[in-house]
Amino acid sequence: MYLEAMAKIFPSPESFREQPSQVPLTWTCRDNPLQKIIDVDDLTEIFDGVIYQRDSVRMVTDGDSVNPARYCAPSGVNTFTGAVLPRSVSRMLNEKASLVINHLERYWTPLRTYLRRLTYEVGSNIESVGFLTPPGSTGFRPHEDPVDVLVYQVSGRKHWKVYEPLVENPFLDEVIEDEKLAEYVAEREPFLEVTLGPGDCLWVPRGWVHAGTSDDAACSWHVSLVFGTSTFRWLAEEIIGTLTKQDEVPYFRPSLPWGAAIDRDLMHTTVLSALNRMRDGLLDLNVGQVVKNAQTKLRAEMPGPRYPVAPAEIGPETYLELIPESVMSFSHQHDGSLRLNLPHATVTLTNKLVDFFLPIFTGKELDRGWIPTDLVPRVTLSSSIKVARRMHQLGIAQVGK
Numbered sequence: 001m002y003l004e005a006m007a008k009i010f011p012s013p014e015s016f017r018e019q020p021s022q023v024p025l026t027w028t029c030r031d032n033p034l035q036k037i038i039d040v041d042d043l044t045e046i047f048d049g050v051i052y053q054r055d056s057v058r059m060v061t062d063g064d065s066v067n068p069a070r071y072c073a074p075s076g077v078n079t080f081t082g083a084v085l086p087r088s089v090s091r092m093l094n095e096k097a098s099l100v101i102n103h104l105e106r107y108w109t110p111l112r113t114y115l116r117r118l119t120y121e122v123g124s125n126i127e128s129v130g131f132l133t134p135p136g137s138t139g140f141r142p143h144e145d146p147v148d149v150l151v152y153q154v155s156g157r158k159h160w161k162v163y164e165p166l167v168e169n170p171f172l173d174e175v176i177e178d179e180k181l182a183e184y185v186a187e188r189e190p191f192l193e194v195t196l197g198p199g200d201c202l203w204v205p206r207g208w209v210h211a212g213t214s215d216d217a218a219c220s221w222h223v224s225l226v227f228g229t230s231t232f233r234w235l236a237e238e239i240i241g242t243l244t245k246q247d248e249v250p251y252f253r254p255s256l257p258w259g260a261a262i263d264r265d266l267m268h269t270t271v272l273s274a275l276n277r278m279r280d281g282l283l284d285l286n287v288g289q290v291v292k293n294a295q296t297k298l299r300a301e302m303p304g305p306r307y308p309v310a311p312a313e314i315g316p317e318t319y320l321e322l323i324p325e326s327v328m329s330f331s332h333q334h335d336g337s338l339r340l341n342l343p344h345a346t347v348t349l350t351n352k353l354v355d356f357f358l359p360i361f362t363g364k365e366l367d368r369g370w371i372p373t374d375l376v377p378r379v380t381l382s383s384s385i386k387v388a389r390r391m392h393q394l395g396i397a398q399v400g401k
């Protein structure tokens with residue numbers, strides 16, 4: 001797979017994808033590619049869309065969340081009830097509060113387009129959070145995140161200290177109190193200390209304790225890319241879930257005996273019986289079903305292709321662009337056709353068209369543009385238009401400009 005989006009921000013995309021670093025790392029991205037996608041100057045326009053989504057906005061001063069009443073319209077006073085007030089946010093930024101925008105990609109199409117591609121290449125969901133920190137301010141106290149995070153400094157400068165994890169690979173529901181973390185960092189030297197400038201990245205693996213302070217010269221604008229983390233605990237729960245729902249294996253249908261709630265020995269025997277049933281059930285487990293269930297759930301979190309709302313007028317000369325990230329995987333069929341596995345559907349590409357589209361899907365051919373006529377004589381002209389319409393309808397291709 002051609003790792004186009006990863007190559008923009010990771011120095012060795014293939015090896016990082018294979019084995020994400022388990023320790024913090026820093027590097028510099030030449031030409032600051034994310035600035036071209038989401039610059040601090042874009043914030044005014046982004047904020048125009050965010051103001052009706054107050055749950056996505058947070059203001060923080062020295063690690064404490066500011067009461068939203070200080071920067072949101074009071075309820076029931078006007079039609080924009082509860083809306084975030086940009087003037088109040090601006091005033092609070094002048095008072096050294098930091099602005100945090102969760103799910104930043106929801107409010108900025110270029111970032112959403114980029115993350116859709118990055119998610120496809122990484123094979124796991126990625127969300128983004130924007131942090132605007134006034135000069136000389138600290139947004140959050142030392143904390144750890146239960147997910148891998150890539151801190152990308154778009155503009156301004158921020159000084160970071162990163163400490164070894166207090167808890168290795170923390171679960172999402174495993175929260176460590178601020179006081180305990182403050183004590184922990186006070187007792188040791190940071191593993192890494194770095195000042196990030198425009199285009200610099202800091203990789204913070206899951207669980208590593210970190211805190212950042214902007215420098216005194218200018219506002220710091222950084223975007224954190226949050227990499228979705230699924231654990232073996234989650235997968236074990238999925239396996240148990242599939243096991244207990246296997247209808248053809250009735251190990252779990254019998255009722256528990258009366259009295260199990262109050263008779264300890266009876267409950268003990270019942271638990272042992274359940275374990276035996278589980279062991280037998282695991283031997284008969286439909287592994288393919290577990291794989292399917294787990295992938296369906298994980299894929300549901302990932303952004304799907306951008307489906308067209310209205311059908312497009314597509315003729316023999318309509319210029320289309322293939323969207324490789326709309327196809328999650330391929331299966332080559334015995335008859336030479338190619339099955340395209342979309343997030344929510346499967347579609348088969350006839351063997352006559354595989355040699356045309358496969359190089360574009362796999363990134364061997366970087367020019368993604370084509371017109372239906374290009375498919376002739378592999379297929380007839382009318383078939384080529386049908387194929388184009390179908391691919392457009394499924395979000396595999398878009399009408400180009």
Ligand SMILES: [Fe+2]
Pocket residue numbers: 143144145149210
């Ligand atoms: Fe963090």
